[in-house]
Amino acid sequence: MIKLPLHHQLYQRIRTAIETGTLQPGERLPSVRALAKEMGVARGTVDQAWAQLTGEGYLLARGAAGTVVNPNLRLPNTPHAKPETLPAQGAHFPDTLWRPATLLPFQMGVPALDAFPRKLWARMGARYLRAMGTEALDYPPPHGLPDLRAAIAAYLQMARGLRCEAGQVFITSGWRHSLALVAQALLSQGDAVWVENPGYPPTRQLLREAGFTPVPVAVDEQGLNVDQGIIEAAHARLAVVTPANQSPLSVSLSLPRRQALLAWASQANSWVLEDDYDGEFRYSSRPLPALASLDASCRVLYSGTFSKVLFPGLRVAYLVVPASEVERFEHTSRCFFAGAVPAMVQAQVQAFMAEGHFTRHIARMRKLYAQRRLEAADALAQGLGAGMRAEPAPGGMHLLLKLAAHLDDRWLAQQLLAQGMAVQPLSQWYAADPAVPGLLIGFTHCSDPADAFRLGQAIRRLTGF
Numbered sequence: 001m002i003k004l005p006l007h008h009q010l011y012q013r014i015r016t017a018i019e020t021g022t023l024q025p026g027e028r029l030p031s032v033r034a035l036a037k038e039m040g041v042a043r044g045t046v047d048q049a050w051a052q053l054t055g056e057g058y059l060l061a062r063g064a065a066g067t068v069v070n071p072n073l074r075l076p077n078t079p080h081a082k083p084e085t086l087p088a089q090g091a092h093f094p095d096t097l098w099r100p101a102t103l104l105p106f107q108m109g110v111p112a113l114d115a116f117p118r119k120l121w122a123r124m125g126a127r128y129l130r131a132m133g134t135e136a137l138d139y140p141p142p143h144g145l146p147d148l149r150a151a152i153a154a155y156l157q158m159a160r161g162l163r164c165e166a167g168q169v170f171i172t173s174g175w176r177h178s179l180a181l182v183a184q185a186l187l188s189q190g191d192a193v194w195v196e197n198p199g200y201p202p203t204r205q206l207l208r209e210a211g212f213t214p215v216p217v218a219v220d221e222q223g224l225n226v227d228q229g230i231i232e233a234a235h236a237r238l239a240v241v242t243p244a245n246q247s248p249l250s251v252s253l254s255l256p257r258r259q260a261l262l263a264w265a266s267q268a269n270s271w272v273l274e275d276d277y278d279g280e281f282r283y284s285s286r287p288l289p290a291l292a293s294l295d296a297s298c299r300v301l302y303s304g305t306f307s308k309v310l311f312p313g314l315r316v317a318y319l320v321v322p323a324s325e326v327e328r329f330e331h332t333s334r335c336f337f338a339g340a341v342p343a344m345v346q347a348q349v350q351a352f353m354a355e356g357h358f359t360r361h362i363a364r365m366r367k368l369y370a371q372r373r374l375e376a377a378d379a380l381a382q383g384l385g386a387g388m389r390a391e392p393a394p395g396g397m398h399l400l401l402k403l404a405a406h407l408d409d410r411w412l413a414q415q416l417l418a419q420g421m422a423v424q425p426l427s428q429w430y431a432a433d434p435a436v437p438g439l440l441i442g443f444t445h446c447s448d449p450a451d452a453f454r455l456g457q458a459i460r461r462l463t464g465f
């Protein structure tokens with residue numbers, strides 16, 4: 001992603017804050033000097049952003065009286081309108097994909113892009129291009145390059161305890177592709193599907209929009225509450241779970257719950273889809289084996305992605321299906337999704353794995369994240385003061401700062417976004433009220449603990465601790 005100059009980032013942030021009603025017409029802005037100090041940027045940077053915003057009519061400079069949001073602005077987002085930058089619960093088309101226009105600190109699910117071996121990657125890409133014959137210009141095989149499918153099968157056995165053949169591995173372009181493939185192959189319209197509550201909003205949304213019935217099942221300190229799922233919808237055809245690091249609470253599914261879930265699936269003749277999006281990142285012990293590795297009845301489908309272990313711009317992921325279902329998935333994959341991932345990208349990932357860079361990179365990132373996780377938690381706690389702390393979970397890529405029940409985490413996230421910090425409100429991850437307020441704070445892409453300190457201070461100011 002192209003990194004915009006700082007003054008442009010600031011311009012965009014302020015403009016978004018005005019357009020979404022976070023900053024109201026007539027509202028006074030901090031002085032250039034104060035803002036530059038708070039953000040740790042040069043005064044010239046703020047001046048440049050101010051000049052553009054004033055020139056475009058968003059801001060009005062009033063000399064000694066300071067700078068205000070133009071009081072004459074008539075924006076579609078009145079004070080009563082819902083802001084657009086975060087999805088409004090219950091809105092007609094909630095934007096569960098929500099991402100700021102530029103890469104900002106604390107964004108969830110973004111790996112340490114600063115530590116990716118870009119030079120090596122570029123060299124390997126150039127090598128591939130030079131060696132490319134005419135056959136490489138053809139359509140890629142419908143379910144993925146055989147060598148990549150084999151490399152993934154070998155990796156999963158070693159790293160996640162999962163035994164499978166290359167033919168069971170389907171290369172996809174990401175989680176939505178994997179989920180849509182499973183739904184298309186195994187479900188009928190209207191089928192009930194257990195989803196975790198709180199849980200990854202795009203999963204719920206995709207299922208609902210595709211005509212299925214997501215059934216929210218509570219998550220507690222042991223992960224998905226299987227008994228509750230059985231009470232709510234014993235007949236569900238599928239359960240979608242994040243057993244390694246539950247998204248977003250980062251608890252891991254306990255062994256008794258894993259066993260209960262597999263027993264339910266086997267008895268009900270239903271399926272379990274394991275979303276193992278960041279299972280490699282565990283800091284207090286070795287990564288836990290995948291749920292699929294315990295599956296004697298062949299009811300679990302396993303979904304992995306390269307988004308977190310390499311980088312999300314790749315758009316390469318995979319789905320492993322039980323041997324008994326391969327034919328059915330080949331049919332659905334060929335029919336709906338054939339050859340969705342560019343051959344060149346697949347070949348490069350395969351070469352990266354074959355030459356040992358992949359496992360080395362994961363090991364390096366695990367070490368780096370273990371350090372960033374503690375540094376971010378400590379710096380955040382210092383900024384927050386008053387004994388407030390986001391206890392780092394044993395695994396995952398973000399911290400969860402729980403908030404007192406009366407605090408509005410969506411409002412807080414909006415305010416922080418206007419200051420250039422992209423945390424997510426936990427309440428947004430609940431299927432319905434009552435939702436617990438909290439802030440989800442990505443630490444993997446946070447290379448400077450001073451940013452976490454600033455975040456803590458900003459939260460403290462906004463909440464009045």
Ligand SMILES: Cc1ncc(COP(=O)(O)O)c(C=O)c1O
Pocket residue numbers: 108109173174175176200242247275277304305306307312316317
């Ligand atoms: C819960 C969950 N599942 C899956 C994914 C992976 O998505 P993709 O492979 O489309 O990048 C993510 C990414 O943030 C996630 O948070």
